[in-house]
Amino acid sequence: MSRNRKVVKRSMVASMTGLFLVSAAMTGCSNGNANTTATDEPSGTGTNAGASQTAGAIDHSKPLTITVFDNAANYQGEQTGWYGKLLKDKFNITLNILAPQVAGDQLYKTRTAAGDLGDLLIVDNSQLEELIPAGLVMDMTDKIKNTKYLSQYVDKHFKPFNAGFDKANPEGKIYGLPTFEADTSPTTFSEEMPYSSPILPWNYYKGVGAPKLNNLDDLLKVLKQMHEKYPKSPDGKPIVPITLWKDWDGGSMENVRWLSNWYGFEQPDGTTTIQLNAKGDIVPLIDDNSMYKKILQFYFNANQMGLVDPDSPTQDWNKVSEKLTNNQVLLTWYSWERGFYNSIERGKNGDGIVGVPIADTHLIQSSDAYYGNGMVFAIGAKAKDPDRIMEFMDWLCSPEGLRYYTNGFEGFNYEKTEDGKSKLTEVGQSAFQKNTPVPDEYGGGGYQDGQSKINSMIMSDFVVDPDTGEFYNSTYWKSTIEANKTALTTDWQSTYNAENPTDYYLKNKMIDVVPNINTSLGADSSDIKNERSQISDYVKNTSWKIVFAKNQAEFDQLWTKMQKDVEGLGWKDVLAADTVKAQKIVKMRADALANK
The missing domain is CATH 3.40.190.10 (Periplasmic binding protein-like II)
Structure with missing residues (x-):
């Protein structure tokens, strides 16, 4: 990316x-x-x-x-x-x-x-x-x-x-x-919600019994229940459980990239071929055990259940933001997306989108960008x-x-x-x-x-x-903290016994906060740059095809084909370059922790 x-x-x-x-x-x-x-x-x-x-x-x-x-x-x-x-x-x-x-x-x-x-x-x-x-x-x-x-x-x-x-x-x-x-x-991580984590409409979630979410399969089940009970917004607009968009895609499919964070893996900026966890483990994006594949599978499963917005392949962010403003989307994952709908007035009525933890997640979160x-x-x-x-x-x-x-x-x-x-x-x-x-x-x-x-x-x-x-x-x-002591706030806090989502994840040891590293990871040679461009285009385009595959057999066929095809586009060269970049991040994080 x-x-x-x-x-x-x-x-x-x-x-x-x-x-x-x-x-x-x-x-x-x-x-x-x-x-x-x-x-x-x-x-x-x-x-x-x-x-x-x-x-x-x-x-x-x-x-x-x-x-x-x-x-x-x-x-x-x-x-x-x-x-x-x-x-x-x-x-x-x-x-x-x-x-x-x-x-x-x-x-x-x-x-x-x-x-x-x-x-x-x-x-x-x-x-x-x-x-x-x-x-x-x-x-x-x-x-x-x-x-x-x-x-x-x-x-x-x-x-x-x-x-x-x-x-x-x-x-x-x-x-x-x-x-x-x-x-x-x-x-230091100052924010009260991790950058990427599961977020749902509280009133709709409670409306289907607020079941505990143990894994992504449970999340899909509750999204289906919510959608069946709440197919339209109060003003009659159609609600979609999950909506995706292409125009942010860089080295890979962006909507996949950030959900990988839920399970402890990030894709460092400037890389195309790898994911990295807090321990410093480097996993190729196309590895069969990669978090990238796990999240692709999640979106594929969601689409098979009719939970993915059919506009996803063609819409841009502007269209998505309209849906967020109208509360037409059930699952969001960026902390800032709450701002398109949440307000103090709605919070007084117990209405708003909030963090809903999934038990088997373990987030990775960068510290404040010092x-x-x-x-x-x-x-x-x-x-x-x-x-x-x-x-x-x-x-x-x-x-x-x-x-x-x-x-x-x-x-x-x-x-x-x-x-x-x-x-x-x-x-x-x-x-x-x-x-x-x-x-x-x-x-x-x-x-x-x-x-x-x-x-x-x-x-x-x-x-x-x-x-x-x-x-x-x-x-x-x-003043805002006082004003935010609404029915929504207090209900969430009593449910999760925490002040806010960050507090919950920290208390339950479900998050790794890593030092935010900002440096030059080195410019690509012209050959690597060309290979990276070809690989990223192929990976993100194929990722979209995988999400919307007609069945699991086609999913597997597209995944296997992608693993093979990128080898011919210079995968090994770019992987080696990205590994060097990741190793620099790992070292700098270790130095930051040693000197904090």
């Missing part, structure tokens, strides 16, 4: 709350230990907007369109809506987003071949390693010294990360700023006005920039409390789900429609806001 989809997708549900809701996973930076508040931030266009730079050094009188090449984006085109107006008013800039997830991966090849990827780049670590020697990214070492917020992270975060590109960057210059960095510790999470912000070598781009990135790392990005507008989405902390307003509790109209003064349009389409930040929302002393992530605000 060449792209870190975890970062890309969990960020879809920023600025929401509700039971076990991972709010504001679209993350940004804070000012670290500085005591500067939002009142010190720039406002309006003109030289004032450059307050984080030398006063008067940046001219904002001319409008600037920044072309953003963005692997994290699920949207292509001009940033409009309230966030677009905010940036226009503050910096006189407009973002024009180029999204490979929309336009296709060929976009990267085309633009790099032309020698100009864009002005602001959000690319994979492996791509940065290619772009540095190609001269397509700018050295930010000197420019970052003049920033107000970014400069605080140079020694702690940026220098160590860039030093990892030792072959492409022997002088240790700063070319990329890692995304989604936490300010906790390298071995060192970043697979992508970087960079400035293109031919960028128009790089000083203004740097200024924009610096503002993203300010308290004001982060508050807007993660929680919207004070007075609309949230308000200050008497004790100096923050509290979501009634509007803010469901602005994303309802796509609540935004007042004209903020830019109008729907709130969800107008959110930042960059879909990535440099530091995560697991950083403390200097004004409130709490994470920027509103799920962990004192």
